[in-house]
Amino acid sequence: MRIATWNVNSITARLPRLLAWLESSGTDVLCIQETKCTLEQFPTDALREAGYESAVNATGRWNGVAVLSRVGLADVVTGLPGGPEYDGVQEPRAVSATCGGARVWSVYVPNGREVAHEHYAYKLRWLGALREAVAADAAGTLPFAVLGDYNIAPTDEDVWDPAVFEGATHVTPAERDALAALRGTGLSDVVPRPLKYDRPYSYWDYRQLAFPKNRGMRIDLVYGNAPFTAAVKDSYVDREERKGKGASDHAPVVVDLDVR
C-alpha cells in the first residue's frame, strides 16, 4: 500500500496536478493539507471519478485537510478532539480515517508566525492536544501514523541553513520538545530518502530560486507507531512534483507499506 502526505497549497489551484500525480504515483491513501477551500468547494466528485473517497475538514480560505483513499475510508474523525481555539474557532487542521488496514491522521500544524506571536503559543497548545488525542492509537496494534505538515524541522539537519532560522519558528527547542513528546507516545519519525542531494527536504519557498538552489526544509513528516514502521518498505520525497509551472511549494512524502 502506498501512503503519502502532501501540502498542496490550495486543492483548487492544484487539482490538475493532484489528479495527474495520483495516477502517475499509484498512491492509495493521500493525506492533504492546505486545501484552502470550503467543504462545498472541495472537488469530491472529480476525486471520486478518479477512484478516491474523501474525508474532508475544510471551512474556507485558510488551512483545510483531507484524507483520500481508494482502499476504503472508515471511522472518519473530523477535527482534533480537545484541540485549542484560535480567534474563537477550531481551525480545520486535522482529520483521521482508517484506510486499508492502517489508521492515518492528516494534520496541518499551526505555523506559529513568530516566537512572540500568539500563534506560536497556540501551535504548542495544538501539539499538546495532538499528543493526547493520538496516544491510544499510537500504543495500539493497528498500523497507525500521523502524517502532515508539522511546520517544525526536527533537527538542524532538516533546514538548508540553520543560521538563517536563528530566532525563528520551526526550529525552536520548545517546538522540537513537542515533537519529542509526540514520539513519546510510541511514534517514530519515518525519514524519507531524497531523490536528489543529501537531505530529504519537503518544502522550498517559492521565492529567490529556493528550489533550484535546494534551500529547503523537512517539515512534512510521517510519525508512525511500531506496527506501522515495521511495515515500511520504502519512503521518499517526490521532489519531481515540486518542479515546473503550477507546483505547490511542498513536495509529496511517500511511504510504501507492506500491509495487505
Place this chain on the structure above:
DNA sequence: ATGACTTATAGCATAAGA
C-alpha cells in the same frame, strides 16, 4: 533544466505562508 512567490478574497491590496 528546476528559474527570480503564490493563493483566495464581498478583492483591485492584503493576509498568510515559513
